[in-house]
Amino acid sequence: QVQFVESGGGLVQPGGSLRLSCVTSGFTFSSYAINWYRQSPQKERELVAAIASFGDNTIYADSVKGRFTISRDNAKSTAYLQMDNLKPEDTAVYYCDVARVGRGQGTQVTVSS
Secondary structure: OOOEEEOOOEEEEEOOOOEEEEEEEEEOOOOEEEEEEEOOOOOOOOOEEEOOOOOOOOEEEOOOOOOEEEEEEEEOOEEEEEEEEOOOHHHHEEEEOOOOOOOOEEEEEEEEE
8 A cells, every 4th residue: 555654844933944754655665756745725736846766866946946955765765855944935735746656645834933
């Protein structure tokens, strides 16, 4: 059974940091690119970052470049999203996704003073 479990979200002040994790099982993690998306009620779903199967290529949304870092540990079937210098507009539900495989339920990130 394919599973995605995100964690690491929470409430943080502007300028703070969070590290999201996405633990997966039920498929060959190392064969797939991993995507992190975010969704808030006021905005359309946005692709935040993506990483190739062996981590040798990454892409970022312009809105997070220089602040967020995506990584993966294929031995642990886990993906990460390090988020630094967070801004109120980063507030959203963040979830990891693998095309044609599945996605998680998401973890809430709230940036507020």
